[in-house]
Each structure stands twice: as C-alpha cells, then as structure tokens.
Amino acid sequence: MTIDAPAAPAITLDQRGRAELQFLSGLRASLAPLRSAIRTRLEQSGALDDPFDDIESLRERTDAALSDSADLRLLGATLRWSRDRATPRAVAAFERSRDSLEPLALAGAEIDDIVAGDAPRYWSYEFHGTAGGWDGHEHMGFIHHELVYRHIIMAAYGGDIYAVRGKVAAAAPRETYRRILDLGAGTGQYTMKLAETYPDAEIIALDISRSALGYALRRGLDAGHTWRGVRAPAEATGLPAASVDLVTSFIMLHEVPPHVTRGVLDEAFRVLAPGGDIHFSDVTPYRERSTYQAWADDWDAENGSEPWWRTAASMNLSDLARAAGFTDIVERGLGDGNYPWVLTARKPEDIPEASS
Ligand SMILES: C[S@@+](CC[C@H](N)C(=O)[O-])C[C@H]1O[C@@H](n2cnc3c(N)ncnc32)[C@H](O)[C@@H]1O
Structure with a gap:
C-alpha cells in the first residue's frame, strides 16, 4: 500500500505489515460505540451531576457507577491490547521492509548531543505502550511517526491530528x-x-x-x-x-x-x-x-x-x-x-x- 499524504514519504509495506496495522487501526475505530454507551450509562447514573473537588472523589463516584459495566472492561482490555501490539507490529513491519524504508528514516542532520551519561530514568517509561521506550529501536522516531501514528491512529480517527x-x-x-x-x-x-x-x-x-x-x-x-x-x-x-x-x-x-x-x-x-x-x-x-x-x-x-x-x-x-x-x-x-x-x-x- 502506498500512502501519499501531503509532506509524507511514500511508504510501501509488505502484505502482512499492511494487514496487521490495518487490523489494529480498525479495532481502534470500532471502539466509538462502546465509548458512547459508557457515556450514556454514566449520565443516566447521576455520577456526573455534581461538580467535583478532586479527581479521586470523581473517580470514586464514576467507578461505582460503572463497576459492572462489560462495555468499560471491553474498552479497557481492547485499548491496552492494541497499544501493546502496535509498536512491536510496526517494528516487525519496518524490519521486513528495511531495505526500502531505512533510506526514508535516516537522520536529516547531525544532532548536538548534550545528554551527560544516561537519559533520566523517568524518561525510559514506555509512554503510550511504546515498546522499549522512545528509543526502543534505532529508527523508533520514523516507526512511531509514520507507522504507528499515520497508519494506525490517523487511519482510525481520520483528519489531521497535527493541525x-x-x-x-x-x-x-x-x-x-x-x-x-x-x-x-x-x-x-x-x-x-x-x-x-x-x-x-x-x-x-x-x-x-x-x-x-x-x-x-x-x-x-x-x-x-x-x-x-x-x-x-x-x-x-x-x-x-x-x-x-x-x-x-x-x-x-x-x-x-x-x-x-x-x-x-x-x-x-x-x-x-x-x-x-x-x-x-x-x-x-x-x-x-x-x-x-x-x-x-x-x-x-x-x-x-x-x-x-x-x-x-x-x-x-x-x-x-x-x-x-x-x-x-x-x-x-x-x-x-x-x-x-x-x-x-x-x-x-x-x-x-x-x-x-
Ligand atoms: C508526546 S511527545 C511530543 C512530541 C511533539 N512535541 C509533538 O508535537 O507531538 C513528547 C516528547 O517529549 C520528549 N521528552 C519527554 N521528557 C523530556 C525531557 N525531560 N526533556 C526533553 N524531552 C523530553 C519525549 O522524548 C517525546 O519525544
């Protein structure tokens, strides 16, 4: 599949990579009705009626109202599962097409490296489930931007999420x-x-x-x-x-x-x-x-x-x-x-x- 979005490189993935990223994107897109159902349930429960002083007390109210919600459990499990899969599947797709993708991913210029010693510990957390962290792969910037965001997130939600x-x-x-x-x-x-x-x-x-x-x-x-x-x-x-x-x-x-x-x-x-x-x-x-x-x-x-x-x-x-x-x-x-x-x-x- 070739994506020709403005200012984006033309990226060709193998059939397996396309299928896996499309599946994850479709799964994310399919969650919208669950979110609507959960919102309706919360509104009908009265848990949102009063203003809240702090987030903990609001969560006590909402969590009680949703304690037996199968929709909420399914939404949480699907989001967590799809996030856990996204980076590993995108990395695997990159590796199978490395010959054509690596030239697109190479750094544009020298970087001034001012980090003394190791990066701070808080930074190595796997934010958004990015397996291995922000530098979990030598080309994670490209993989994250072009494969995870463009092929999964933008494809799921449509529109220009960067605007x-x-x-x-x-x-x-x-x-x-x-x-x-x-x-x-x-x-x-x-x-x-x-x-x-x-x-x-x-x-x-x-x-x-x-x-x-x-x-x-x-x-x-x-x-x-x-x-x-x-x-x-x-x-x-x-x-x-x-x-x-x-x-x-x-x-x-x-x-x-x-x-x-x-x-x-x-x-x-x-x-x-x-x-x-x-x-x-x-x-x-x-x-x-x-x-x-x-x-x-x-x-x-x-x-x-x-x-x-x-x-x-x-x-x-x-x-x-x-x-x-x-x-x-x-x-x-x-x-x-x-x-x-x-x-x-x-x-x-x-x-x-x-x-x-
Ligand atoms: C969610 S991304 C935002 C990227 C970009 N600003 C954008 O418009 O989307 C957060 C970025 O902040 C970087 N970051 C997190 N903590 C940092 C810190 N203490 N110093 C410099 N960069 C940091 C991460 O490496 C990551 O690239």
Whole structure:
C-alpha cells in the first residue's frame, strides 16, 4: 500500500505489515460505540451531576457507577491490547521492509548531543505502550511517526491530528521571535508548525530521544527547514543563558514528574533573554474540563500508559511559573472543551543580575 499524504514519504509495506496495522487501526475505530454507551450509562447514573473537588472523589463516584459495566472492561482490555501490539507490529513491519524504508528514516542532520551519561530514568517509561521506550529501536522516531501514528491512529480517527499544533504556535504572544527553543520536539510535528508560523526565526528542536530528533531533522530538511537538533533534557539544556526569545513545547510537560516540571520552568527562565516568553501547551487541567471529560481524560490516561497525566492535570502551572520568576502569566483554552490548553508568561525585562 502506498500512502501519499501531503509532506509524507511514500511508504510501501509488505502484505502482512499492511494487514496487521490495518487490523489494529480498525479495532481502534470500532471502539466509538462502546465509548458512547459508557457515556450514556454514566449520565443516566447521576455520577456526573455534581461538580467535583478532586479527581479521586470523581473517580470514586464514576467507578461505582460503572463497576459492572462489560462495555468499560471491553474498552479497557481492547485499548491496552492494541497499544501493546502496535509498536512491536510496526517494528516487525519496518524490519521486513528495511531495505526500502531505512533510506526514508535516516537522520536529516547531525544532532548536538548534550545528554551527560544516561537519559533520566523517568524518561525510559514506555509512554503510550511504546515498546522499549522512545528509543526502543534505532529508527523508533520514523516507526512511531509514520507507522504507528499515520497508519494506525490517523487511519482510525481520520483528519489531521497535527493541525491543532498550528493553532498553538499562532497563539504565542508575539509575531517577532528570532530564536525559538522547542522542548520535547519529538519527530517535529509542532516544530514544523513553529517554522511555518515564524519563518524568519532560528529554531532549536530539543529532545532526549535520538531517534525522534533524527527523524524531526529529516522531516524539517525535506520541508526546506534547517533546525538545530539538540539532544538534552528540557530541565538541563546546556544552552547559553539569555540565548533565545521564545521557549515553547507541545505535550511534553505531562510526560515528566512534578519536580522536573519545576526544573523545566527554571531552565526556561535561564535560557530566555529578558523580555522573552514561555508558551507551553499541555493537558487541560481537570478543573477546566466538564465532569464527563475530566473522567474520560483520567480513565484514558490510566489505561493508556500515561504515568504523569493525572499529576499534570491537577497541578497549578501558573504557581510554578510565578515561583520561577515569570510575570504576565496567562492560562487559557483555545478551543472546545478548553483544548488545546496553553500557559504563556514573560521573563521580566528588568531583573537582578543574579537571577538572569
Ligand atoms: C508526546 S511527545 C511530543 C512530541 C511533539 N512535541 C509533538 O508535537 O507531538 C513528547 C516528547 O517529549 C520528549 N521528552 C519527554 N521528557 C523530556 C525531557 N525531560 N526533556 C526533553 N524531552 C523530553 C519525549 O522524548 C517525546 O519525544
């Protein structure tokens, strides 16, 4: 099968690979009626009627209402099973067609490797069931982006799942950024939108994953962009102080524990020039969701290998930004259901030398 989506490489898989990825995609697509039935059951039970103080008390109510729901059990088991299968099947499909796929997957440029020693332990968790973690295969960036996301997830849900990143990029406070740092750039989905939105800016794509960064640089180059790729933790970038005017990220913060979130804000403050901005988009706080949506986010995170989602959706990011020294702090939703959610803030122009 040849996929000719815009800006995507033409990928040819063998018959077994096509069949296995199509099966997993079809299985995901077939779950929509189960979700509707569960929602109806929750609404009829009254468990969603009252506002909630915290996610634990909401879950007590909803879990009691769904305790004998066969639909919920089937949904959870199918999601977990299909996630566990997705990366191994995609890796196997890649290996059987390595000769034709590897040239498409090779890194686009040299990466500046600033990681000292091993990557942080929290990062090696198998997020989303990605077997072996973000670098579980030398070409995991390509495999994840092109086979898991394009062939399974996008094929199941349709539409452009990356478009929302353009909306986030355009919502940063200014149009005049010259030096942008994209934290947790992954395979460059958000980086690409930043490059389109701020065509005159120099962009640094930063991630701990070598395979994701390599494929990001490849995708950037194929689209005519020259990004610098830096392999380092967002909380210790190794970049010079006051060297960029926008630090931004899309869906990285919910993949780190809270002490690292604090570290990322401190590091952003350090690398920003005075007057520079942060613009982070991540999970919508539960307090800003409808009762049903808060339940659905939390249940999906629990069943989707997202160890830090609940913490991220329950914390007050504005407080952490204030503690790091930022001012002009604004948190807001950009679309329906307050998704995507962004936090924007500024490093003051006049700050004591010691904290710059
Ligand atoms: C869900 S992906 C998001 C990728 C991309 N920003 C996008 O638009 O989809 C999260 C990325 O954050 C990276 N990451 C997680 N923790 C990190 C950290 N402390 N420092 C740098 N990158 C990190 C992961 O390696 C992964 O590539």
